[in-house]
Amino acid sequence: MAPIAPNAPSTQPADPILVSFPDQDELSKHLADFVIKILGKNIIGRPEVRWDKWQVFFADERLVPLDHEDSNFRLCNDELFSKVPELKRSQIHTIDVSQLDDAEELSDEYEKQLRDAFAGKESVRHPVFDLILLGMGPDGHTCSLFPGHELLAERTRWVAPIEDSPKLPLRRITLTLPVLEKAHRVVFVLSGKEKAPTLAKVLEDETKSLPASRVRPTPPGDVYFLCTDDSASETKYKRTEWKL
Numbered sequence: 357m358a359p360i361a362p363n364a365p366s367t368q369p370a371d372p373i374l375v376s377f378p379d380q381d382e383l384s385k386h387l388a389d390f391v392i393k394i395l396g397k398n399i400i401g402r403p404e405v406r407w408d409k410w411q412v413f414f415a416d417e418r419l420v421p422l423d424h425e426d427s428n429f430r431l432c433n434d435e436l437f438s439k440v441p442e443l444k445r446s447q448i449h450t451i452d453v454s455q456l457d458d459a460e461e462l463s464d465e466y467e468k469q470l471r472d473a474f475a476g477k478e479s480v481r482h483p484v485f486d487l488i489l490l491g492m493g494p495d496g497h498t499c500s501l502f503p504g505h506e507l508l509a510e511r512t513r514w515v516a517p518i519e520d521s522p523k524l525p526l527r528r529i530t531l532t533l534p535v536l537e538k539a540h541r542v543v544f545v546l547s548g549k550e551k552a553p554t555l556a557k558v559l560e561d562e563t564k565s566l567p568a569s570r571v572r573p574t575p576p577g578d579v580y581f582l583c584t585d586d587s588a589s590e591t592k593y594k595r596t597e598w599k600l
């Protein structure tokens with residue numbers, strides 16, 4: 357067995373970075389700056405968003421038409437995409453609604469969209485996202501990966517169907533843990549006191565029993581928890597001062 361070089365990079369996932377802000381407005385402002393820094397281009401000290409470079413995928417999606425009130429695309433479209441004409445519809449990867457009746461086929465087709473977008477990159481064994489933004493439910497679920505569900509054990513597929521979601525609607529597709537683990541940066545965005553006990557568990561529970569606590573990107577990836585103070589009120593986990 358070859359000895360490990362003393363300066364060899366760690367293969368252990370880095371500790372999560374917890375940053376807490378007084379309220380949602382502060383959180384949103386700093387999150388926007390962070391996204392611009394990561395996905396923008398620094399032009400003479402002034403970061404600018406290069407919208408033409410973006411490829412947007414959904415961490416999970418409900419199997420409903422794109423204009424349905426349960427659609428994650430619809431929510432993002434109303435709040436962001438429709439306000440950014442520079443971001444072309446072809447850069448936003450949505451589910452194939454002609455396959456809504458067949459979750460397996462639809463999931464495979466979404467994985468194919470991912471494979472095509474990442475084709476030619478060194479990372480083709482896994483997609484390596486620059487940034488994945490996630491929420492976390494009060495039960496500790498993230499994407500559509502729910503506590504105790506067999507999909508937590510999925511290691512082969514990049515995208516998987518779920519038809520027995522404990523949170524309605526029942527039928528969805530979701531990115532799998534291996535994809536989350538390969539990302540450069542995963543950012544959980546949390547607000548509200550109802551998330552506080554779960555966040556404490558996710559950050560402090562060594563057993564990693566909850567889906568959100570299983571999201572630990574491999575080096576050099578990082579996972580951030582950007583929260584409002586009420587969400588972070590029950591955890592003793594160390595805070596990091598926010599610096600861009």
Ligand SMILES: O=C(O)[C@H](O)[C@@H](O)[C@H](O)[C@H](O)COP(=O)(O)O
Nearest residue numbers: 416490491492493497498499500
């Ligand atoms: O489709 C879904 O249900 C979501 O993708 C889910 O993973 C969400 O991120 C969490 O439930 C947190 O949601 P909130 O941030 O709205 O509480």
